[in-house]
Amino acid sequence: MAVKKTTVKKTKDGKVDKRTKEGKEIAARMAKARAEKNSLKNRIKRLFK
């Protein structure tokens, strides 16, 4: 089996400051909402179903 080379790159957005102040606030609110609904924990639980 061929070994795949890992090639993580900075996204083109990662090379510039892509978020406006408003965009950053929205991103933070959405991150908080995900955390409050245990988004990551729930997806991890489904791995072990």
Add this chain to the structure above:
Amino acid sequence: MNTDIKHIAALVATSIWADGEYDAAEKIVVEEIADAFELNAEDLSAAVEQELEVIKPMSEDEVNAYILEHSAEVEDEEAEMLLQAVLQVVIVDGVLGEEEVENVLSIASALGVDDARAVLMLADLVKEEPELQIEL
């Protein structure tokens, strides 16, 4: 989690590096990861910030070698959990495009998670996030 916090922090930091932002949203996700992995949030945040400083001067090739080095230290049974954490970071800006998917699949490969499984995990995530913008 049995995987050392340093390796968890390294992979989380790599995802943050790729996306180019380390703001309030990313910090909230790091806390969420700490909670999910039953780690001390301050310890994980400090470890992520330390690894971000390590990564900052690296070239893309060096970052990829760094990912392989740290992925090799992740406990096999925890690889998919780490990948879920990476996904949580990747979607923090509300947009999922080809570059993010390529990065996710590269990190999945480094962690020994095959593409099909990684794609299913992505699909599961997208299903849960109706506001996530898919950039075709």
